[in-house]
Every structure is written in structure tokens, then in C-alpha cells.
Amino acid sequence: MTDIDIAQGIEMKPINEIGRDLGVDIEKMELYGKYKAKLPLELIDEEKVKKSKLILVSAISPTPAGEGKTTVSIGLTQAMNQRKKKTTVVLREPSLGPVFGIKGGATGGGWSQVLPMEDINLHFTGDFSAIEKANNLLAALIDNNIQSKTKSLGIDPRTVEWKRVMDMNDRSLRNIVVGLGGTTSGIPRETGFDITAASEVMAILCLATSFSDLKTRLGNIFVGFTFTGDPIYARDLNAEGAMAALLKDAIKPNLVQTIEGTPALIHGGPFANIAQGTNSILATKMGLSLSDYVVTEAGFGFDLGAEKFIDIKCQYGGLSPDSIVLVATVRALKYHGGKEVKLLTDEDTRALKAGLPNLEKHIENMFHFCKNPIVAVNKFPTDTDEELELIIEACKKLGVKATVVDIWAQGGNGGLDLADLVIETCDENSEKVLPLYDWSWPVEKKIKTVASTIYGAIAVDYTAQAKKDLQKIEKLGLNNLPICIAKTQKSLSDNPKLLGRPKDFVVTVRSIEISSGAGFIVPITGSIMRMPGLPATPAAERINISDDGNISGLF
Template sequence: KSTVTIGLVQALTAHLKINSFACLRQPSQGPTFGFNLHLTGDIHAITAANNLLAAAIDARILHESTQSDKALYNRLVPVVKGVRGFSSIQLARLRRLGINKTDPETLTEEEISRFVRLDIDPSTITWQRVVDTNDRFLRKITIGQANTEKGFVRQAQFDIAVASEIMAILALTTSLEDMKERLGKIVVANDKKGEPVTAEDLGVTGALAVLMKDAIKPTLMQTLEGTPVFVHAGPFANIAHGNSSILADKIALKLVGEKGFVVTEAGFGADIGMEKFFNIKCRASGLVPSVVVLVATVRALKMHGGGPSVSAGAPLKKEYTEENLQLVADGCCNLQKQIQITQLFGVPVVVALNVFKTDSPAEVDLVCKIAKQSGAFDAVPCNHWSDGGRGAVKLAQAVEKAANQKSSFKYLYGLELPIAEKIKTIAQKVYGAKDIELSPAAQSQIDRYTRQGFGKLPICMAKTHLSLSHQPERKGVPTGFILPISDVRASIGAGFIYPLVGTMSTMPGLPTRPCFYDIDLDPVTEEVKGLF
């Protein structure tokens, strides 16, 4: 996606003299190990904020379980230089509790008890610690085993940093004020009465905002041909909502002017990145897209047509390096389905065929022909990988034409539909499933979120990107399958409900041969080798 995005803006600006701006996500160092190498610092800020909130939750449970109301109150509202006063976040909590007092000496015992006790039910904690490394051994851990924690041991887990709700908040926020409000709304657990407990209740909102205050600013970079690029945020597309930030898009739109183009990236296929871009990001930003650029390669289509599986680091099988029109034709069913998914939203689609030197002209022609027959506004071979912006000029011209079409953009579902109905709509209309199956855990979470008033949020499916279905090995266009929903989580600050499809893990693992074998540093020149 990102190479096509860069090729396209280089073609628009450097070759067609049309103002354009690229908005990219920052990839995590987890899966790629090395692409970002601390590029913008966004991920570090998110990791720090996320883990501060995690530490605050467990510390609060420990202190509440080992102290009386009076002792808690004296520590939470201490006497400083002879004076006792509430901090502003504590005053806000009192107001939410319906206690309209500002003098700490005037609270009754009952009011003190309500103020100091969040009464978190440890079995309902949904907030996890994060780290930006593929570390499979952190998928399930036990915390609190030191004697100082007085036997408060519980099972927990780490997620990859880019799956943190704080990353989704960064990508969907529109201002510092909005970000602070979203951070405060994060639901981390329930109390023993079944009511949600938030970051605001824990008193940590201001500190989170301070940790995130610089990360909210997009990083300005440029392509090799001098075209401007914003790199900002990097939510995982198969776990989170997979799009670069609204702020980067809005700033870029302001800068390119009325006739300019902003090319913004959505991760993975139309079934994941694009669906979430439209149903979640466009709802939050109010922006309406003019055209979809769908990226395809002959190699990927051959795999969907029944070609052999590919393993990282192994040489490509001959099916992928020699002409095989039958495999290409068979695999185009997947491209056809991706085009149909874009058409659900009423936006014209241009297929960008990313050409490799082993693709034959006949294979390239065949894909473009089938794409156009399947409803694409146009389908264009691109050689930006070898020729830079010049190799994407035809794509840029097609995009400019498509953007002038009358677009009738619409969302896939209404927010007022029940949570399960929204999940089912995505499963059936986008993935091609026959139906969904909710596990008992998923069903009880849906019931709980609906009761707590979170039922009207959009849906962010956590699903494999390797298949339209939940089974990575099922290529092409699987049909007739039942989509299993194993769990449902809520990202209230980000503003979406987050179902886990099948065995989807929120922490990837390293393969047998990770790319760190190829990464090296020359200690004399400090040159980094092996990133690309």
C-alpha cells in the first residue's frame, strides 16, 4: 500500500504538477522489525501511556484492598503545607458521583467511601500491557508474584503496542481537547456492581495527555522526488482499525488546496482496511472519499488461484516467476470480490497493479481486463518500484478521472443496529459468510456493553488478513462459512466495539528465521544494512 501511495503522489506532484500529499501509517517494529526503528516516536509515547494506565489499575486495586476508607482518603487527598485540597480531576470525579463539595473536610463517611473506592472487579479487567515486539511468550502471563503485592496475583497478557486503544485514539482524534476527552473515556474494567471504570475514574487522564502531547503532531517527511508525506499513527489493520490519522488527512487537505489530492493509506484489503476506513474513520472525520485505489499483484492473485503457499525467506516457486495465465484467471475471483466490496460504499475504484519484473505482459493485461469487466473504473499497471513517480503517471491520470465521477458514498450499516446485527452485516456482506456464531463470552460482553450504553458504536473486526474468511489458508473467495466470534472488547475512547474473530491473537510471534538475521550495523560508518 505505502509504495503505491508514494508512487501515486510522486506522479501527481512531480509529473502532473497537481498538488498532492501522502498520509502513511507508521509500521510497528514488531512484524517488520526494522522499518520504523523509532521513526516518529509515536509508538514509544503510546507504549508509555498505555503501561502507565495498566500500572495505575493494579496499584489501585492493591491499595484499596489493604487500606481503610480513612487511610485511603488521607493518602489520596493529603495535607500539603497545612492545607488539604482536591486536584481538579478529583473534583470532576466528585461531581460525577453527585457530591457537590469542594472542601475535603466536609465529606461524610459515606461520601468518602464512594469517592475512594473504585471497587474494580479484577476478573473484568480488559486493559492490557503492551510492547512493540513480536513476543509470543507474553500472550498469557501471571503478574503480582512478589511478596510486596501481598498475594494479589492474577493472569494477564501483553498486546503488541500498535493494538493499544491509545493508538486508535491517536489515529481518530481531531484535537488535543478531543484526545484528552477520549483518553478519559477509556473503559479499563467493571466495578463489582457491573458499572464501567474509566481512566478518568483512576485520575490518570491528564498524565496520559501529557505523555501524548507531542505524538499528536504528524511527522512531515518527503519522498525521493520531494513530495510531502505525513507519517502519523500506526494502528494494526487486522487487530485495530488500520488507518493513518485523521489529523494528518485534515492538515494535508488544507495544504493541497481545493484541486489537490490527499492519498491516505488503509491497511490490507478492502475487507479490512477499507471497510474500517469507511465505517469508522469517515464517521469520525466527516470526510467523504472521492476514489478508492485497490492494490493488486499478479503473484498474490496466483496464490488466490491455488498457487503453492509461500514461506518467509524461501525462494519463490516457479508458479510465481513463470507465466501461468490459468492461475491468474482463477485468482482474479479474489480481486473481483474486493472490487464488489468497494462498490457497497458507492465510491469509484481504480485497480493499481503493482508489476514485478517476473510478471509477463499477458498476465498483466489479463488482470487489468478482468478488473475492468468486474466494475473497476479503470485498472492500471504501475512500475513505481523501479521508475519512481514516472512509473505511476497512468495511475495518477486514472485516479484524477475517477475523482471527477459522481460519487454516492454510503456507510455499510446504521449505528442504531444492535451490536450483533452490525457484526453479522460485515460478516455476510463483506466477508461472504453465511452467518456468525457468538461464543458465550462474546454474547455476555455484547449484553454488558449494550446495557452500559455502548451499543451504538461502529464495529472494528479483529480478523486475519490472509483470507476473506477467518481461516488464513482459505484463499480465493470462500463462501458458506460460519464466522466465529470468540470475544468482544470495547474501545470506548477510540469509539468502537472490537470483536475477535476465531483464534485472532493480539500479540504476533516471531517466525523461526526473523529478519533480524539480515539487519546489521557498521560500527565505523554507522550505516544500517539489511532493512530493505
């Protein structure tokens, strides 16, 4: 059976029952049909947040299809509820780019999914649409001001960095020219499109701690410079009020359920190879307010999502994970050991052993933040007992607790041992997780610290453009912001072809973008792009809908 077959065969609980299980009054829930609802921010209880336990799920460097980090997060949540621990999973919303591209949906798989999976993977509650509209409103206001003869701020069109967005992989929109068509159609200038998940508005929504904070952050978005060299922000265009109005519902976390009827909050969706890669602070705090444990995931490998979760999200939100789980798979380790993707289902202990250094590096990175990390080996049907045991033994040699999980096939039952390890770790843990660097350090020192400590680079190189960008950051007084490095997820380095545990490599920063509204700066490394393209055979070609409205092909 496929994921969608399993999902469509489940009889879901009405969403008011899920809310009741969390202690939420039905009158406070904003229903989106029978199985979805938004929760008001007034339900967040900061005192309860401090008492509840936060579990972070990350992963080793993934294969192109991912290693089931979301699936493990959902299965672990179901297992913890089976252990009578009131637990909520808090996840990001899927982007249509991966859904129709190469990776597929982001609602878990098998018997560890969040439902209704079709709705969540497609339009859901309209949050992505609202973010897109708020982003593009600012773009329209910028071009309108450049065109204006009466209210012009004197914006130099050559310095405008704000782009439009859409939630689709479309490489042809990366670089475009707008304003063609004569004097009434605007001033011609070069610009482009980013994917919605890469929008700074998405990052802002996920880092905002209140509605007023949201408006302040929107107003702090850097737009460009005037002809006289003065910086222009969104607040100078009086944009933040209207942008916030478009986000009045999108800021509220979404309540759904897992396949076993346990509560799930899904909110926000920044990519981890471009932005912070984790759900909103508000959704995480909502989960901690309404349950005793929250399981959440951070995108891609530990070098991307988890580092940013701790160094950015936790610092802005006053959060600290009580347990950190690293997802590893046999197929990913064989991939990093040199095995071709099409052959990953074949037993190969030699390739598996060759790929173990990737796991070792991620475990080493975990020890920078916590004393008692856990490895969850996500079992696939093609894995052999010998291959699984090799990973467990490797973890034991490194002094790390590890267990095999079979949550795709068994749901919560397949993750009970992992749940026991997590509960034990949460009970033992009493220390706050400390960030890797101090925000007050020079930008270059912060970049070097992450690149050398987490990636394993021997040095960092800067292009001429990146050096200019450093001067601009200095001029704008934004040196004290954290860094959110944009890097390939396929390698610990900035080169996607360097698999396993690369050594003696140099990270090249080719430019540094400013996200002053979100509250971080973005060093761009390698060939990373904010607008992906579709693969040769996109997932969209497999998706269909029947005459009776049943969708097929989603995974």
C-alpha cells in the same frame, strides 16, 4: 539494488524546504534533526479540508509479504506531483513487530519510498514510545488502585481487561501473571501484553479530532468492574490528564519526504486486522489543509482497512474519499489460485485465472461504496505481459478502469497513467461515500452486515463468551458504537486457509472487546491475536549496522 541501498543513495532535501513547498512557515515547524519535523495542529484548516480531494488506496487479499499498497500510494503521489497537482501522501508509522518479524518495513520500496527510511522504520520521532508509556501508565494506575488501602475504587481484579503493551512481536508475553512477590508487590492476577499497534491508545490517537477530544477519549477507556458490578473507566482513576501529557507531541503529525522530494505525512500506526488500520484523522486533515490532493492507504485488504476507513474513520472525521484505488498483483492472484509462495515468481496463467475471483469480490465490495473504482496492477520484475494483460482484461469485463503501475522501478514516472485516472475520477465525483451500516443498529446486525456483504459469509456464530460480551455491551450502553472486526488478513473469511473467494462459510465471533475510548467495539474472530509472534526466521536476523552507522537489511 535493495530498497535501503536506493534510499541511502538519495540526497534528501532539508525538511524546511519540504515545509516551504507546503506553505508552512519554518517557525511553526518543530524540527527533529535535518529531515523530520512535527507540524502543529493549528495548521489544520477545516474549510480547506472540504475543498481538497482525498484518494484512498486499498488492496486485494495479500500474500504474507504484502502487495505494495504503501509503495503504490507513494508512487501515485509522486506521479500526481509530476502532473502538477499539489499532492501529499499520508501514511501510518511502521511497527517494529513487522519490521523485525516477517513483513519488513512500511516505507514503500524501490523508487517510491518515504525518507529517511531507517528512522521511520525504527524509532522515528518517538510516537510509538509515547503511546506505549501512556498505555502502561494506565496499567500501573489500575494495579496501584487495586493495591491501595486508602483510595481503592473496589476494582475486581478478575474483571480488568486493560493490558500492558510493547512494540515487539513476543508471544511469550501474551498471558502472564503480575503481582507476585508478597504483600508489597501488588495483588496477583492474570493479564498480558499486546503489541503497541493494537493498543486502544493508538486507536484513540488516530481517531481524536483535537487535543481536548483526545483527553475525553482517554478518560472513556473501559477498565473493568468493581466488586459491586459498577463499571470503572480511566477517568475514575484520574488517568486521562497524565496520559494526554505523555502524548502532547505524539498527537502532532510528522512531516518527511518521498524519494522524489514531495511531502509526506506519517502519523499513527494501528493494525487493520485488529484496529482501524489507517493513519490519524489529524494527519489526513493536515494533508488536506496543506495540499489539493491527499493519497492515503488503509491496511491489508479492502475487507479490513478500507471498510474500517469508511465506516469508522470517515464517520468520526467527517471525511469522504473522492477516489478509491485497489492494488492487485500477479503474485497475490496466483497465490489465491493455489500456487505455493516459493513458486509465485514462475509464470502460471492457470493459477492466475483461478485466483481472479478474489479480485472480483474486492471489486464488488468497492462498488458498495463508490461508482467508479480503479484497479492498479502493481508490477513486479517477474510478471509477464500475458499475466498482466489477463488482469486488465478481467477488470474491463467488470466495468472497472485499470492500469499497470511500475512505480517500484520507475518512481512517479511509472504511475502517470494511474495519476491521470485518479485525477479524472476526482473531477467526476460529487457524491459522499456512504457507510455500510447505521451505528444505531443492534450489534449483531452490524456484524452480520459486514460479514455477509464484505466477507461473503452465509452466517455468523457466537461462542458462549461472545454472547456474554454482548450482554456486557448492553449493560454499559455501548450498543451504538461502530464495529471494528478483528479478522485474519490472509482470507476474506475468518479462516486463513480459505484462499481465493470462499463461499458458504460461517464467521465465528469468539469474544467481543470494548474500546469505548476509541469509540468502537471489537468482535474477535478466528484465531486473531493482539500480540503476534516472530516467524522461524525473523527479519531481525538480517538487520545490521556498520561501524560508520549505516544500517543494512531493512526492506
